[in-house]
Amino acid sequence: MKKIVLILLISFVCASFTVFNHYPIDGYERTGIKRLKRLEMIKSGEIKDGTLLPAGAYKGYMDIQLNLISKKSDSIGTFFQKNENFQNVISGLFKGLDRSYSLAILDISDPDNLRYASRNETLGYQPGSVGKLAVLIALFNELQKIYPDDFEKRLDVLRNRSVKAGLWGLTDEHTVPIFNIETKKLVKRQVIASDVFTVFEWADHMMSVSNNGAASIVWREALLMSVFGKDYATLTQEAADAYFKNTPKAEITNLANDVVNLPLRKIGIGPDEWRLGSFFTRGSNNYVGSKGGSIGSPLGLMKFLVQLEQGNVVDEASSLEMKRLMYMTDRRIRYAQAPILK
Template identity: 60%
Template sequence: MVFAEGNDNPYPIDGYKTTGIRRLVRLQKIIDGQIKDTKPIPGALKSINDIKLNLLGERGDSLAEFPQSDKKLQQKLNGLFPNLDESYSVALLDITNGKKIRYASRQDAKRFQPGSVGKLAIITGLFNELERLYPNSYEDRVNLLRTRSVRAGTWGNYDEHTVPFFDTITNVLVKRTVKEYDVFSLYEWVDHMLSVSNNGAASIVWREALLMRAFGQAYPALTEEQASEYFKSTPKSVMQKLATAVVNEPLQKIGISEEEWRLGSMFTQGAKRIVPGEGGSIGSPRGLMKFLIALERGKIVDVQSSLEIKRMMYMTDRRIRYGSSPRLTNAAIYFKSGSLYQCKPEEGFTCKKYMGNVQNYMNSVVIVEQPDGSTYMVVLMTNVLKKNSNLDHMGLASSIDDLIRKK
């Protein structure tokens, strides 16, 4: 048995007019007292206009080459690990404004199955294709995300993660798994992919990025029938190469090698039957830290695309694992978590969620912005067998926050 999971809820709450993501309307109504429910925590209340990139200009240019370890920070980081599993691998970069940029790591080249963290490669691929469609107009790219709606089809099969269906008129919220007949805008499919880490949504967004590459300028008017015919008539080997190119080429463009991070296959069985995988997926703290650096530098496609991806990563709802640390309650965090676990029969062992005895990956990618100005980025990847490491991840988040912020 193999299971993949992640559960995050990003994007600034006041971004509905920009995106058309209906989930955000409900959160705004909760804040305004129109709907009775738990209000978001302080760190989740940033406006869409408050989110900025932290490494533009000369400060970011200093990170054109991957940073060397800072001796003092490295010593402090090493002191956090005497009682944790050997598999713990981490990359930490302190980018607090007004201070020296500092890097420290532990086994940052070690490779893991990235799980749902790999969905960051899909949104990167999507924005790369949007730039190819509309090289001279970012507004046209955003307009396509907001106005083009597509049906799930068999690509949404199968995933246990529910997605929200919110009626902005009646205020009725329904959460259920994706069905083949469900239709959402590209923006909402992206939000489902990152917010509740829905695997069907990930396959659908990847599908649309692939179709953008295949059809080029004809994509905006592409019908479902034309798309279906393409997938029926195109050799699987051709689609396989195109699919991996769409998500991996943009990573290589920002200096991430295939050994540091790559995505190899779709996220649902329905999608894999149409477009087979190739080579498997791997990730490393170093490769994912390169992604975060490029994001903050505005180098993921361009500055506007980087900023929008960062907004899509912003946590506006329930935080899990690393992100659930009480130390981060007042901090803005830009976050993606993911896991993959696999079990086999073993005497005296019962398979449970996130407690695999064959593999038990749990990964987090996070940018933390504290109210006091402390700003840092963390990539944490682990494979601790037979143990749900979520509490250890939360504890480590608290320790790292103390390490960065205490003088």
């Protein structure tokens, strides 16, 4: 059967549900993300668990690849030429519905025969948790600036640097999975100020369960990378605290805004297409303010997704690692469900 690959964004089509997807199941050795070790143990039978993993959950780390590498040098505008037949089909789905339904969809099943369609793709909305992707981009952008020629060193920082939540992680209703490898026990609870995880695990908490506290912490770490550069890897808690205590809040706010938004501008996403203006938790307000507001659009996100598949977001290695983190999804909420997604 012909494999169908779609890049799809639908704004404000909200249907709450819980579905389990675990990608990539063999990622523990590379990332140190402990919840993935639990999945390996379930797969091997070492842990007896009633969770039924869907077929897609057995994808390995190397199974996740970028699909538009062959078009790496193509300009972003070439991907958005509407296919008339495809557009008619998509438009027919929304006939008579409110104009607020917005989407951009690109069929990349055949990279040499792309099909694009859209509806109100430039309309802006409150991006919500989609904004966490901008934080992910900021993280990998700052790592690239510190180690431009050594991706393994970037991974070492993600794997080996552990950081404390502090007030930045408070408060959020989304729980995070905490797996003890020795006892093989899994606990899901809200983040508390004393929690310590590696940067990779915080990024996974941000992506896999959409934890707001984790998003603020990852953004904080990207900010600290920008400030301390190569010294970030050995940065002490005391030095980080001193920076936030002694630096004017307006200065921190401006830098935080640049850290998360300038990488979007670098890949051709305009400020009215996608921007992030505030952190995700109230606890962060003690250290950094809001600036410029937040907005997102189907076109802005589509520009990111296409360039991710091209390997052009930060660089090719970063694009692939970000895509793998996007596949490490434990459960998603607020997105429409279709059987084919299972």
